[in-house]
Amino acid sequence: AQSVSQHNHHxxxxxxxxxxxxxxxxxxxxxxxxxxxxxxxxxxQLLLKYFSGDPLVKGIKGFEAEFIKSKFSFNLRxxxxxxxxxxxxxxxxxxxxxxxxxxxxxxGTQLKVEL
Amino acid sequence: xxxxxxxxxxxxxxxxQQVTLSCSPISGHRSVSWYQQTPGQGLQFLFEYFSETxxxxxxxxxxxxxxxxxxxxxxxxxxxLELGDSALYLCASSLDGDxxxxxxxxxxxxx
Numbered sequence: 001a002q003s004v005s006q007h008n009h010h011x012x013x014x015x016x017x018x019x020x021x022x023x024x025x026x027x028x029x030x031x032x033x034x035x036x037x038x039x040x041x042x043x044x045q046l047l048l049k050y051f052s053g054d055p056l057v058k059g060i061k062g063f064e065a066e067f068i069k070s071k072f073s074f075n076l077r078x079x080x081x082x083x084x085x086x087x088x089x090x091x092x093x094x095x096x097x098x099x100x101x102x103x104x105x106x107x108g109t110q111l112k113v114e115l
Numbered sequence: 116x117x118x119x120x121x122x123x124x125x126x127x128x129x130x131x132q133q134v135t136l137s138c139s140p141i142s143g144h145r146s147v148s149w150y151q152q153t154p155g156q157g158l159q160f161l162f163e164y165f166s167e168t169x170x171x172x173x174x175x176x177x178x179x180x181x182x183x184x185x186x187x188x189x190x191x192x193x194x195x196l197e198l199g200d201s202a203l204y205l206c207a208s209s210l211d212g213d214x215x216x217x218x219x220x221x222x223x224x225x226x
Contacts, residue, residue, distance in 0.1 A: 034214060043118075044205065044217040051213075090158065101148045101209050102171045105158040 002027040004093050006106035013081050013113050021076040021109050023091030032094040033074040034103065035065055039087045047089075050074065061085070086113045117142065119208050119218035127224045133194040136221045140187050140208030146170075147189040148215060149181060152203040161204075164189055165211070193223075201225045 007022045025031065035047040048059025055067040065076045074091060091106040120139040128134050140147050148171075149161040160173040164183035181191040187208075193200055201224050207215035 036217075043219045044207075046214050046216065049214045092158075096171065099211055100165070100171050101146050101163050101207070101211075101215055102160050102173070103148070103150075103158075103207075103215060104160070107157050 002031075002093060002095055002104050004091055004104050004106040006089075006091055006109050008109045009107065010110045011112070013111070015083055015113055015115055016080050017113075019076070019078040019081045019085070019111070021089055021091075021111070023074045023076065023106055025072050025074070025091075025093045025104075027072075027093065027095050029095060033065075033067060034092040034094070035059065035063070035074075035076050036090045036092060036105075037087045038090065038108075044090070047076070081111075081113050083113050083115055085111060087111060119206055119216055121204075121206050121218040121221050123221060124219065125222045125224075127226060128196050129226055130196055130198060132196050133192060134196060134223060136191045136193075136204055136206075136223075138189045138191070138206030138208075138218060140189070140206075141216055144208035144210055144216075145187055146209040146211055146215075147183055147187060148207045148209070149189070149191050150205040150207065151175075152205055152220070153201075158205070161191070196225045198225050 005024045033050040036044045050057045050067045058064045089109045092103040122137045146165045148163040163171040167183045178194045183189045203220045205220045207217045209215045
């Protein structure tokens with residue numbers, strides 16, 4: 001069965017620091033990749049997604065992610081974080097690329113941004 | 116556009132009872148998926164419905180079931196509740212695999 005690993009469970013950064021959250025998946029076939037964010041007290045929101053094409057994808061709020069097929073990775077980045085980025089971030093994979101939604105999620109990374 | 120709406124937001128049930136949760140997807144979305152979120156197991160896929168048919172299923176016991184209506188609204192049912200069923204149940208809708216949009220969830224507590 002496919003799995004998704006997020007290596008950092010808790011990350012603490014100061015405002016304006018750069019962010020990179022790791023995500024690796026285990027599946028040899030074609031995948032659709034996603035990053036979701038859950039702000040305190042709010043529902044899961046889609047940050048960005050990768051289906052095909054340019055491996056560098058840009059999402060909302062200045063986030064971007066790079067798909068590296070050879071490393072089975074889809075790392076999330078932001079050049080300069082803000083206090084409002086404090087949230088939990090989830091990487092997710094859908095192997096049903098021909099149709100269907102069956103997301104496998106990582107365990108999440110809790111990001112705290114300090115002023 | 117209205118988002119995904121789940122009702123009720125909170126539920127307290129007793130062991131052995133059954134519960135039905137409801138989900139209204141974003142207008143035009145025909146795929147509805149359900150997930151269970153717990154501190155220990157994280158987010159786990161329950162099942163997906165598309166055009167009133169269960170299209171994909173996760174690894175949950177048969178006590179967990181669902182259905183989808185012709186207007187794409189979906190319900191999820193859990194029978195013979197156990198303490199371990201206490202969780203946040205999330206519904207997500209999608210056009211078809213293009214990225215799921217989640218609701219606020221139903222917080223189920225089994226006592």
